[in-house]
Amino acid sequence: MKILLVYPKYPITYWGFQYALKFVSKKASFPPLGLATVAAILPAHFEKKLVDLNVTTLKDKDILWADYVFISAMVVQKESARAVIKRCKELGVKTAAGGPLFTSEPEEFGDVDHLVLNEGELTLPAFIRDLESGEAEHLYTSGEWADLRTTPVPLWNLIDQKQYATMNIQYSRGCPFNCEFCNITSLYGRIPRTKDVSQLREELDSLYASGWRGGVFFVDDNFIGNKRKLMAEILPALIEWMTNKEYPFAFLTETSINLADDDELMRLMVKAGFDTVFIGIETPNEDSLVECNKMQNKNRDLLTCVKKIQRFGLQVHGGFIVGFDNDTASIFDSLINFIQQSGIVAAMVGLLNAPKGTGLYQRLAREGRLVEGFSGNNTDFTMNFIPKMDRGMLVKGYNRIVDTIYSPKKYYERVLIFLKEYNPVKAAAVPVNFRNIMAFFKSVIRLGIIGKERRYYWRLIFWSLFKRPEVFGLAVILSIYGFHFRKVFKKTALQT
Helix, strand or coil: CEEEEEECCCCCCCCCCHHHHHHHCCCECCCCHHHHHHHHHCCCCCEEEEEECCCCCCCHHHHHHCCEEEEECCHHHHHHHHHHHHHHHHHCCEEEEECHHHHHCHHHCCCCCEEECCCHHHHHHHHHHHHHCCCCCCEECCCCCCCHHHCCCCCHHHCCHHHECCEEECCEECCCCCCCCCCHHHHHCCCCEECCHHHHHHHHHHHHHCCCCEEEEECCCCCCCCHHHHHHHHHHHHHHHHHHCCCCEEEEEEECHHHHHCHHHHHHHHHCCEEEEEEEEECCCHHHHHHCCCHHHCCCCHHHHHHHHHHCCCEEEEEEEECCCCCCCCHHHHHHHHHHHHCCCCEEEEECCCCCCCHHHHHHHHCCCECCCCCCCCCCCCCCECCCCCHHHHHHHHHHHHHHHCCHHHHHHHHHHHHHHCCCCHHHCCCCCHHHHHHHHHHHHHHHHCCCCHHHHHHHHHHHHHCCHHHHHHHHHHHHHHHHHHHHHHHHHHHC
């Protein structure tokens, strides 16, 4: 049986880094880990091809080659997914679909021949068994949680690694917290399920053997969800592996703010090769934290926590939200001040939305406040509910936040605040290679010569060269990030 696995295209988004990728001659930030894993679950005697629309085009001959087209997508990829499904229908090739988009909104995809929902380790084998016997059904679901110890190593030979800026890997699924606006617990549960040390070693060996050297993103919902196993087994094994291989990778992941409470955990993560963490900070407004059940962020000095994590050698990327019922007009200045003081360079600020399956969606449905329009894009000025604050005031205030924090003056100020306190470990240094050298020269031309931010750019470049040369490479990278963020928000604002 011939299976074509298709990953739909992402629109230009904050986390897509499309404008930044051009500096390093890459086409996408991350490969489709889910589809590469699905391919590994499929029988070995199946023929498999993978087409990622973020790095290449989907040709009719690709679709016609296949007996079935498998599609996996996130909500933000909905438009592209629909286009792929339509093309397959027109060409008479059957489709099977799964992943977060289809699991969250199966009722919207009646035109898909087979919906294989929830976690593939559970539902895919039954679908394949029925497919081979000619008795495949339309819908496959499961109310159980998968044992990740059964998850195979992704088939990385199906992708062209040279097209991607960073590889990815998964150690755990699920999050012990239950934030009202987040759909992770409905998709993957509150008890983190983990892989074993032997699996991680095998996956890392697979990436290493493929020739990959560079960033590796642990895509876990909350990497520190099971701290006991992480500290006792996983991080020591990662440290050993990375030491033996002379640190070929730089790890990044997602954690909760309580990471700052454990010095030993941060020390082990840095020693294992982690240099960046994304943390959902959301808001400095305590009432809004209570409202959204973000209790792990409450009753703590969030600014001090961020600074502490940075001093341990971990760059903090932060997620922020405005539009909570308890937000007042003061939230806009509060958020600007917090972001600037924190030195969180990559600060993703978005309007509150309610994904299906969340407690927020259910509450707003009861209150009759839901409207159409959830796009899955964190920063596109849309909301799928009626806010308590006047909508015009909210959008105007949100626009002022992003205009301020990503203006060249404020952005480069924040980069300097961060770099002056950041203590990178040697393993986290940006390597000197042809790609990075070319990225620097492109930044000189685009940012230092023709860019409106050129005086801020050169101030940062010379400061890092003469005052802190160990962060020079990172200074260049963050300058390029700023260019991307400004372009994204400018494009989005023009469309609203």
